[in-house]
Amino acid sequence: MAQSKSLRFLLRLAGKQRRKLILSCLCSAASAVFALIPFVIVYRMAEGLLHPQADVSAVRQLILVACIAVLLRFALMGASTMLAHTAAFHVLYDLRVRLIEKLGKLPLGFFSTQHSGRLNKVIADDVERIESFIAHHLPDLTASIIAPLLTTAYLFAVDWRLGIAALLPIPAAFAVQGLMSAHGRRSDDMQRMHDLSETMNGAIVEFVHAMPVIKSFNQTVHSFARYRHSVESYASLWTQIARKKTPLYTLFLLLLESGLLFIMPAGVWLYGQGAITLSVLLLFLLLGVGLTAPLRQISTLGHMMQNNLEGVRRIEAVLSEEEQSVPTRSEANSPQRFDIDFRQVRFAYGEREVLKGIDLTAEHGKVTAFVGPSGAGKSTAAQLIARFFDPAAGEIRLGGFDIRSIPPEHLMDLLSFVFQDVPIVSDSVAANLRMGKEGASESDMIDAAQAAQAHDFISALPEGYNTRIGEGGVPLSGGERQRLAIARAILKNAPVLILDEAFAFADAENEAKIQDALSRLLHGKTVVVIAHRLSTIMDADRIVVFDDGQAAGIGTHDELLHSCPLYAGMWQAHRDAGEWSLEGKEESDV
Numbered sequence: 104m105a106q107s108k109s110l111r112f113l114l115r116l117a118g119k120q121r122r123k124l125i126l127s128c129l130c131s132a133a134s135a136v137f138a139l140i141p142f143v144i145v146y147r148m149a150e151g152l153l154h155p156q157a158d159v160s161a162v163r164q165l166i167l168v169a170c171i172a173v174l175l176r177f178a179l180m181g182a183s184t185m186l187a188h189t190a191a192f193h194v195l196y197d198l199r200v201r202l203i204e205k206l207g208k209l210p211l212g213f214f215s216t217q218h219s220g221r222l223n224k225v226i227a228d229d230v231e232r233i234e235s236f237i238a239h240h241l242p243d244l245t246a247s248i249i250a251p252l253l254t255t256a257y258l259f260a261v262d263w264r265l266g267i268a269a270l271l272p273i274p275a276a277f278a279v280q281g282l283m284s285a286h287g288r289r290s291d292d293m294q295r296m297h298d299l300s301e302t303m304n305g306a307i308v309e310f311v312h313a314m315p316v317i318k319s320f321n322q323t324v325h326s327f328a329r330y331r332h333s334v335e336s337y338a339s340l341w342t343q344i345a346r347k348k349t350p351l352y353t354l355f356l357l358l359l360e361s362g363l364l365f366i367m368p369a370g371v372w373l374y375g376q377g378a379i380t381l382s383v384l385l386l387f388l389l390l391g392v393g394l395t396a397p398l399r400q401i402s403t404l405g406h407m408m409q410n411n412l413e414g415v416r417r418i419e420a421v422l423s424e425e426e427q428s429v430p431t432r433s434e435a436n437s438p439q440r441f442d443i444d445f446r447q448v449r450f451a452y453g454e455r456e457v458l459k460g461i462d463l464t465a466e467h468g469k470v471t472a473f474v475g476p477s478g479a480g481k482s483t484a485a486q487l488i489a490r491f492f493d494p495a496a497g498e499i500r501l502g503g504f505d506i507r508s509i510p511p512e513h514l515m516d517l518l519s520f521v522f523q524d525v526p527i528v529s530d531s532v533a534a535n536l537r538m539g540k541e542g543a544s545e546s547d548m549i550d551a552a553q554a555a556q557a558h559d560f561i562s563a564l565p566e567g568y569n570t571r572i573g574e575g576g577v578p579l580s581g582g583e584r585q586r587l588a589i590a591r592a593i594l595k596n597a598p599v600l601i602l603d604e605a606f607a608f609a610d611a612e613n614e615a616k617i618q619d620a621l622s623r624l625l626h627g628k629t630v631v632v633i634a635h636r637l638s639t640i641m642d643a644d645r646i647v648v649f650d651d652g653q654a655a656g657i658g659t660h661d662e663l664l665h666s667c668p669l670y671a672g673m674w675q676a677h678r679d680a681g682e683w684s685l686e687g688k689e690e691s692d693v
């Protein structure tokens with residue numbers, strides 16, 4: 104059922120290149136016809152030469168025809184391959200564009216929850232498999248069907264008795280093939296294999312990322328359990344599949360190859376009876392044995408097809424992921440003020456509810472801090488403002504508009520965020536900064552970098568702002584990446600700024616400098632800041648204390664010290680941790 108749906112999808116995709124594909128299949132079929140001609144000519148030559156009055160000039164003509172047939176066969180094969188590849192290229196191009204467009208419409212959170220290996224496999228491997236279906240399997244399948252049909256018809260025309268002998272093993276081979284296909288359809292082996300392949304891809308990505316940890320803890324490769332298990336499970340599934348399939352497949356091959364066992368005795372007997380000539384026997388020995396080779400190819404293609412269709416199912420699954428609503432921009436959904444209101448916001452990752460009815464307001468022009476124990480839901484709440492996900496219930500308003508009614512690109516224009524994980528693209532420092540504001544002038548860029556305390560380290564890089572960073576470029580420390588992200592956010596100058604642990608890597612001196620610069624630059628903006636070091640947010644206009652997905656307290660630092668036991672406890676712990684001693688003078692002034 105799922106397979107026939109995937110097959111329809113695949114044919115719909117291929118259907119857009121119908122003309123080229125039909126032509127490719129026709130060329131492939133014609134090439135199968137020309138492949139038969141040399142055999143017919145060998146038969147005719149044998150007939151001619153074995154005749155008492157052999158006509159050698161006629162044989163010469165036959166040789167010429169055979170040469171032309173071979174040339175035409177390969178020319179047609181080439182044309183078929185070229186047409187099929189061109190069609191496949193267009194189909195793949197369309198599919199890749201559709202996938203990329205689709206990914207662009209999915210919530211940003213989709214990419215964090217997805218197994219990194221899954222998307223990688225779908226976009227790279229599964230799409231690539233469609234190429235082999237269109238470019239190779241379709242034309243090959245045509246030739247594999249036409250060739251035995253044509254050969255059988257010809258052999259029957261020459262001698263129907265030997266024709267039957269040549270075909271004897273085929274029904275039995277087909278019965279075994281049917282058993283194999285039925286087993287393949289019933290079992291979920293292909294699905295399991297793709298699942299394991301995704302897990303393995305994901306584990307490899309994770310393994311590479313975790314390499315520094317593995318090395319620093321002196322762990323061997325084998326200690327990375329997820330990677331090892333996924334590779335082992337994949338290998339073991341393959342072994343299981345091979346074990347299950349090998350006996351039937353061997354029987355299938357045996358039956359296919361057994362044509363000679365029937366042709367030889369029947370042929371020799373008929374020849375002995377004078378019922379056939381030597382050239383007919385020769386023809387059957389040449390063609391009858393090869394008759395079954397295309398059938399083996401059909402069986403291999405059938406197996407590949409099952410594998411491909413499972414990949415197609417996964418492509419379809421990505422294409423049918425639920426998209427976020429995308430309203431078009433109008434006066435009616437362009438906020439002029441930038442207060443953020445959470446109204447009874449609920450959100451769950453799968454079954455697990457992590458925001459349980461949050462009500463809060465981050466006022467325009469004020470700094471609102473989210474604090475609370477690890478896992479309380481602070482980052483999730485901040486990410487919902489940028490529509491990484493949409494709430495399961497309740498709404499988030501920006502300047503009075505439900506953020507779902509604001510076009511995503513406009514919402515992104517209004518927000519700047521610096522999250523814990525700083526994405527860096529493989530390009531120059533300047534290009535990374537200008538992602539904040541396309542076409543920003545050099546002096547604006549340098550001002551932003553200076554405010555974020557990033558200018559000095561950028562200037563010290565081998566080519567300054569033109570130094571390549573990211574994959575394959577100069578490596579940056581965690582603190583440097585974060586300062587770059589802060590500079591990018593400053594350059595963007597959006598009315599709403601969300602900082603999630605943006606100073607986690609900064610030392611006390613740099614943090615104070617960045618905060619000082621930000622407090623000047625952020626005047627009049629709505630700022631949401633998440634920080635574990637309470638000393639960094641104690642001056643916030645409003646502090647929201649998160650506890651297990653709920654707002655356990657809202658107020659200023661002083662108010663919360665009296666009204667929220669959780670906050671008072673956190674503050675006490677923060678002071679006890681001794682971190683406050685760095686800021687001791689300021690804090691004692693509060």
Ligand SMILES: Nc1ncnc2c1ncn2[C@@H]1O[C@H](COP(=O)(O)OP(=O)(O)OP(=O)(O)O)[C@@H](O)[C@H]1O
Nearest residue numbers: 215216452457475476477478479480481482483484
């Ligand atoms: N992408 C995700 N998929 C599934 N669960 C997630 C995801 N992100 C976070 N969680 C879970 O949701 C809960 C809330 O996480 P969140 O990051 O919002 O908390 P937090 O208060 O910001 O924590 P921290 O201070 O440690 O960053 C946690 O239990 C976390 O494990």
